[in-house]
Amino acid sequence: MRDLCASERTRGAKRMAMLLRSISAENYRSLRSIRMDTADVNLFIGENGVGKSNLYRALQLVQAAVLGSFARDIAVEGGMSSALWSGPRRAGKAVRIRLEVELIDAERAITFRYRIDAGLKPPAAAGFAFEPQVKEEELSVDTARRPVPMMKRAGPSIAVRGEHGRLEDYPGVAMQSETAISLLGDAGHYPEIGTVRRVIGQWRFFHGFRTDHDSPLRAPCLAVTAPMLDEDGGNMAAVFATLYHTREDTLDLDRAVASAFGGARLEVPPPGQFAEFALVLPEFPQRPFSPRELSDGQMRFLALAAALLSYRRPPFIALNEPETSLHPDMLPALADIIASASRASQIWIVTHSERLASAVEERCGVRPRRVVRKDGATWIEGMRVTGSIDDEDE
Known part of the structure; x- marks a missing residue:
């Protein structure tokens, strides 16, 4: 690669x-x-x-x-x-x-x-x-x-x-x-x-994300333009809405979601009072899945994508054990979005995962x-x- x-x-x-x-x-x-x-x-x-x-x-x-x-x-x-x-x-x-x-x-x-x-x-x-x-x-x-x-x-x-x-x-x-x-x-x-x-x-420092039933990730958020993800991920739906309806450039995000979830896509309607999103899986093309229906690993990956691919990239992004709760098959997609984010941001990654480290090394040419x-x-x-x-x- x-x-x-x-x-x-x-x-x-x-x-x-x-x-x-x-x-x-x-x-x-x-x-x-x-x-x-x-x-x-x-x-x-x-x-x-x-x-x-x-x-x-x-x-x-x-x-x-x-x-x-x-x-x-x-x-x-x-x-x-x-x-x-x-x-x-x-x-x-x-x-x-x-x-x-x-x-x-x-x-x-x-x-x-x-x-x-x-x-x-x-x-x-x-x-x-x-x-x-x-x-x-x-x-x-x-x-x-x-x-x-x-x-x-x-x-x-x-x-x-x-x-x-x-x-x-x-x-x-x-x-x-x-x-x-x-x-x-x-x-x-x-x-x-x-x-x-x-x-x-x-x-920005991202040390895991809450994914329990009451997690901010799973709730609709106020429809306010969001150039960067909050550290708790609470404005994630607004970050996606900003990418889709303000920037109108979601190529990297769409690729990441499709790669991580076997061809899935995000559905992000124009926001009203609240911003919302859903995940459409290829095996259920007519059935969007709301954030409350998604697994912990799916939610964590989407939060990482929002952190790394936001409208305005922070000058420095630190990720502490981003592989937590992710299925190993998602790690190449995570390495891809890390590589994409590094075009505009300095990146700091702490990980236990040899597989993630190898994937980042392959894409970015940096030794762990x-x-x-x-x-x-x-x-x-x-x-x-x-x-x-x-x-x-x-």
Whole structure:
């Protein structure tokens, strides 16, 4: 099969104006210290318990930081006591979670770097015991001359580069659990901060979909134009309606549905107050099946198709174990839509499935990165400390 990703790489690079170039994580769960360069399609495979999902989750926390929900997201996963590095620690030394990403604007040859350090509150300090205390943040811009700090934060104090080109004290004070990038991004006066916040805020993370009787996937949704799928899939019917009746280009979607379901097709009527859809199977051509009648695997595949083939593709799409509940015969069709989505979006896939990994490798020409445990920490086979992978240099 031809390399579907590479065949559109030039056109895709133009659409993906801001790419994630690298991620670093320290002291987060099983991520003791890891730095990784990223590609257009990033494919991870490994056994249970090696920390694949922690790589995915670290990126979610970066997005949470720029959107202002960092403390809440840490609390949801059990607070700082659960989020901190789970291995041995040096006695008497404070441990901090450090997350850093590099974004590259290929059109303008500019690199943006954002870093956040978070730890526990000191014993005598104000704040809740198990919520993260943001210790430091920095956003810099590198135009190949030298990195220029645009924002620096130490404790509650923030310095930001103003209109005169100098770092100046920001008049406001950040709460210890509040991120400076979200505070300044909302202010509207700092274009570089706003750019990074806007791009990362558009990332989409899909960690399975509910398929029970009351799942949002199975219910009609309000007929509002939907350029992208919500992370819970609740606007899936509107995504399909937008493709069919606004974009009027459903070639990739139609192919995916037919391939996954043995020649089936979607039926998407013009929406009234609500958007709806049905699946028409070849053995019952006169009998459309509503979402409530479809299997869990059928619903999950349709949700993945909506996520990957939406009217407007997110700049970055992360899928955590997308093969869950899918019949093995659906995996080639899933690999096809991943390849199609990679023309416009950067893709991150965490999977247990060797069959899915092989299918994505065949279509996109990317080798799976095998996630392992090394000295108790999550690591990538063949990865150097610089973040490059040995087999990618060949």
